[in-house]
Amino acid sequence: MTTAPPALEMRGIRKAFPGVVALDGVDLTLQAGEVHMLLGENGAGKSTLMKILSGAYAKDAGEILIDGARVEIDGPRDALARGIRVIYQELNLVPQLSVAENIFLGALPPLAALPGVVDRRALRERTARLLADLGMTIDPRVRVDRLGLAQRQMVEIAKALAPAAEGAAPARVLVMDEPTSALTRREVEQLFALIARLAARGVAIVYITHRMDEVFRIGERVTVLRDGRLVASRPLGEVTIAELVRMMANRDLTEHFPKARAPRGAELLRLEHVSRAGVLSDISLSLHAGEVVGIAGLLGAGRTELARVIAGADRCDEGRMFVAGAAVRLRGPGDAIARGIGLLPEDRKAEGLVAGLTVARNIALPHGRRLSTWGFLRPRSESALARPIGDELRIKATPTQPVRLLSGGNQQKVVLGKWLAGDVRVFVFDEPTRGIDVGSKVEIYNLMNRLTAGGAGILMISSELPELLGMSDRIVVMCRGRIQAQLDAAEATEERVLGAALGIGAAPEAVERGAEG
Amino acid sequence: MNRARQFGTLIGLAVLCAVLWILTPYFLTVSNLLNVAEQTSINAIVAVGMTFVILSAGIDLSVGSIVAFSGVILGIALRAGQPIAAAIAAALAVGAMCGLGNGLLVTLGGLPPFIVTLGTMSIARGAALLVTEGRPISGFTASFRVLATGRAGFVPAPVIATAAVYLVAHVALTRTRFGRYVYAIGGNEEATRLSGVAVRFHKTMIYVVSGVMSAIAAVILTARLNSAQPIAGMMYELDAIAATVIGGTSLMGGEGTLGGTLVGALIMGVLRNGLNLLGVSSFLQQIVIGGVIVVAVLLDTVLKRKR
Numbered sequence: 001m002t003t004a005p006p007a008l009e010m011r012g013i014r015k016a017f018p019g020v021v022a023l024d025g026v027d028l029t030l031q032a033g034e035v036h037m038l039l040g041e042n043g044a045g046k047s048t049l050m051k052i053l054s055g056a057y058a059k060d061a062g063e064i065l066i067d068g069a070r071v072e073i074d075g076p077r078d079a080l081a082r083g084i085r086v087i088y089q090e091l092n093l094v095p096q097l098s099v100a101e102n103i104f105l106g107a108l109p110p111l112a113a114l115p116g117v118v119d120r121r122a123l124r125e126r127t128a129r130l131l132a133d134l135g136m137t138i139d140p141r142v143r144v145d146r147l148g149l150a151q152r153q154m155v156e157i158a159k160a161l162a163p164a165a166e167g168a169a170p171a172r173v174l175v176m177d178e179p180t181s182a183l184t185r186r187e188v189e190q191l192f193a194l195i196a197r198l199a200a201r202g203v204a205i206v207y208i209t210h211r212m213d214e215v216f217r218i219g220e221r222v223t224v225l226r227d228g229r230l231v232a233s234r235p236l237g238e239v240t241i242a243e244l245v246r247m248m249a250n251r252d253l254t255e256h257f258p259k260a261r262a263p264r265g266a267e268l269l270r271l272e273h274v275s276r277a278g279v280l281s282d283i284s285l286s287l288h289a290g291e292v293v294g295i296a297g298l299l300g301a302g303r304t305e306l307a308r309v310i311a312g313a314d315r316c317d318e319g320r321m322f323v324a325g326a327a328v329r330l331r332g333p334g335d336a337i338a339r340g341i342g343l344l345p346e347d348r349k350a351e352g353l354v355a356g357l358t359v360a361r362n363i364a365l366p367h368g369r370r371l372s373t374w375g376f377l378r379p380r381s382e383s384a385l386a387r388p389i390g391d392e393l394r395i396k397a398t399p400t401q402p403v404r405l406l407s408g409g410n411q412q413k414v415v416l417g418k419w420l421a422g423d424v425r426v427f428v429f430d431e432p433t434r435g436i437d438v439g440s441k442v443e444i445y446n447l448m449n450r451l452t453a454g455g456a457g458i459l460m461i462s463s464e465l466p467e468l469l470g471m472s473d474r475i476v477v478m479c480r481g482r483i484q485a486q487l488d489a490a491e492a493t494e495e496r497v498l499g500a501a502l503g504i505g506a507a508p509e510a511v512e513r514g515a516e517g
Numbered sequence: 518m519n520r521a522r523q524f525g526t527l528i529g530l531a532v533l534c535a536v537l538w539i540l541t542p543y544f545l546t547v548s549n550l551l552n553v554a555e556q557t558s559i560n561a562i563v564a565v566g567m568t569f570v571i572l573s574a575g576i577d578l579s580v581g582s583i584v585a586f587s588g589v590i591l592g593i594a595l596r597a598g599q600p601i602a603a604a605i606a607a608a609l610a611v612g613a614m615c616g617l618g619n620g621l622l623v624t625l626g627g628l629p630p631f632i633v634t635l636g637t638m639s640i641a642r643g644a645a646l647l648v649t650e651g652r653p654i655s656g657f658t659a660s661f662r663v664l665a666t667g668r669a670g671f672v673p674a675p676v677i678a679t680a681a682v683y684l685v686a687h688v689a690l691t692r693t694r695f696g697r698y699v700y701a702i703g704g705n706e707e708a709t710r711l712s713g714v715a716v717r718f719h720k721t722m723i724y725v726v727s728g729v730m731s732a733i734a735a736v737i738l739t740a741r742l743n744s745a746q747p748i749a750g751m752m753y754e755l756d757a758i759a760a761t762v763i764g765g766t767s768l769m770g771g772e773g774t775l776g777g778t779l780v781g782a783l784i785m786g787v788l789r790n791g792l793n794l795l796g797v798s799s800f801l802q803q804i805v806i807g808g809v810i811v812v813a814v815l816l817d818t819v820l821k822r823k824r
Contacts, residue, residue, distance in 0.1 A: 311711070313710075313711055332710075332713075332715075333710055333711045333712070333713045334713035334714070334715060336713070337712075337713035338713070343711060345708075345711060350705070350707060350708070351705075351707050351708050351711055352708055352711070353705065353708055354700070354701045354704035354705040354708050354709060354771065355704060355705065356700070356704040356771040356772055357700060357701060357704055357771075361697065361700075361701075364697075365697075365701055365708075365709065365712040365714065366712040366713045366714075368694040368697060368698065368714065369694070371694075372693070372694045375693050375694050375695060376692055376693050376694075377692055377693060377694055377697065379692075418712060
């Protein structure tokens with residue numbers, strides 16, 4: 001145990017947004033060289049805490065100490081100058097520039113003879129030295145858009161650790177927000193090795209994740225937040241997975257996939273030989289009332305494209321579609337909705353929500369016709385529609401809050417709410433639990449059970465095999481725009497689904513990615 | 518949040534009025550204030566359409582040219598002896614058609630609104646010049662001019678027209694399905710489309726609204742000047758954009774109010790009037806007004822960043 005003051009100490013941090021207390025008296029203590037796991041459901045306050053650390057937000061109360069000295073962090077530049085580095089989930093690189101240019105973007109070395117012109121050789125050498133020092137094998141001259149995701153992440157880390165702009169302290173604290181969510185297993189190993197090297201040099205690391213295996217694999221201490229409060233901060237040797245999950249959710253998740261089988265009813269949806277140039281070919285499948293049909297496949301297998309065709313967002317070139325036995329031709333999403341098909345899109349921010357509108361207005365958006373007389377919205381009809389939905393889904397927000405202020409899990413519930421408020425029988429869920437905390441996931445699974453019990457059918461696309469196997473009655477496996485296999489829940493195993501998803505002659509890289517899901 | 522922003526703009530207007538009152542006592546006389554209101558009415562009405570368009574994350578550069586084109590059509594119809602109502606209907610139809618053209622090119626053509634309305638700006642101006650051979654059409658009957666010169670009590674007709682336009686437009690924006698879709702389209706067009714909203718139709722209608730607003734402004738302008746001029750409405754697009762943006766509507770779409778736009782238009786009007794009263798040269802006036810636009814938006818941005 002060290003006797004030196006902690007590298008970083010945050011005490012009693014408080015931050016409120018209009019209508020929400022995001023953080024209420026949270027502490028976080030980091031020793032130099034420690035890998036500290038930060039856990040919590042979406043909306044627990046992890047991101048807010050890190051944004052205060054990085055200077056993106058100003059705290060309302062509390063204090064921050066670096067090496068035992070009290071500091072006020074005044075904006076992102078100041079945080080950088082104090083040795084704090086944050087790597088966000090969305091990478092912040094300029095794709096058109098080279099690795100070296102990205103890493104030293106704020107401190108490009110000038111030519112001695114011609115200041116203002118970049119000394120390319122010095123830049124390349126500096127970058128090569130830095131990358132070698134970090135044990136990375138990346139060519140400094142290659143453009144970032146030629147790199148894979150994992151390598152980009154490495155570049156981002158190198159950039160964070162580079163002796164950046166003038167006056168910036170070397171990195172003391174490195175924050176990583178779910179860094180492995182897009183990586184294959186081998187890439188994850190590379191990242192972990194790098195984290196270990198950094199920690200050995202005395203960098204304190206805050207690691208945010210939803211993956212329990214990672215927590216125990218690389219973490220030394222863990223801090224759990226819930227609803228903006230500190231639940232516990234403990235050495236990882238003293239806690240179990242079950243305890244951590246309980247701390248995060250405050251409820252025991254005895255069963256991960258609370259699948260309830262509903263009686264199979266009439267056919268709701270049937271596709272016959274549906275094709276769309278370049279993305280889908282000869283897709284035939286059916287969905288019955290009370291059924292969850294899982295759609296498996298690797299990235300680019302055509303799953304999202306299929307979802308969009310069913311929801312009327314894209315047209316199909318060939319093939320026929322039947323809703324409740326009647327042939328339909330969808331000319332747009334409005335047609336699909338009118339026939340009781342609702343889409344929960346993969347990217348909820350870009351496709352599911354209008355961030356500036358309130359919760360009630362988002363939920364009411366597909367139902368404008370029903371809520372209006374002669375084009376006039378009936379007073380309070382939107383909140384009357386939204387309130388019971390909000391209660392049912394336990395959306396932690398009032399109907400009049402803009403959805404922008406909600407956490408990811410709550411935003412996802414709002415998108416779901418749009419379809420629960422209507423007469424939807426066919427639900428198309430595209431990655432319904434991506435980036436969502438354990439508690440919200442279980443709530444969504446339970447909702448799926450309620451929907452199927454009520455006679456609805458669900459098509460669920462997911463990259464998480466356990467979730468697909470746990471929640472589906474049948475699994476359709478797609479590969480390169482085609483249906484490769486259809487499996488009953490009873491006969492489906494991870495190996496069989498994965499095998500079908502890989503099709504024939506798949507690259508070993510793809511095997512790993514699939515297994516990772 | 519929105520309300521606080523609107524309040525801020527209102528305070529800006531009040532401060533501006535107070536300063537002008539100190540500098541020139543004549544400013545706060547009833548007759549001068551009515552004068553300001555009347556002068557502001559045209560820009561204020563054009564800015565209503567601009568607010569709809571900008572709320573939907575678009576832009577309409579053609580409003581000034583549509584004012585000119587629908588104005589000269591109005592003038593021609595009146596001079597041809599058409600009844601006033603028919604002449605006004607023709608002007609409104611021209612405005613609506615121009616807006617329809619803009620809307621269809623944006624939605625079906627998939628072109629950026631900036632380019633489409635830049636083209637229409639030139640086409641409508643050219644059409645106005647063509648049908649008039651570049652000459653103004655002047656001399657209308659008193660029963661038409663009453664649209665500008667008439668008073669209800671002491672309130673000039675253009676002010677009443679403006680109030681009516683704002684009332685109707687405000688109700689449309691806040692209480693109707695169409696209004697909700699305007700905000701939704703501007704906030705996230707794809708999410709709105711996936712919610713089953715007929716985005717193309719409503720977007721087209723937004724440009725039609727803008728065209729009709731320009732035509733209404735043209736009617737008042739023509740009555741006021743007792744002349745329909747093909748070179749009328751120059752730079753109106755910039756005044757309307759300025760009023761909208763000073764009023765707090767985001768150029769990114771999805772956020773803003775008509776109340777804000779009205780205050781924005783009044784700030785522009787009061788400023789022009791005050792500078793005239795103070796005898797500031799028209800060259801200097803341009804510089805001051807440009808500065809005010811930039812400072813107003815700068816303040817807004819800085820305050821937003823604080824939150």
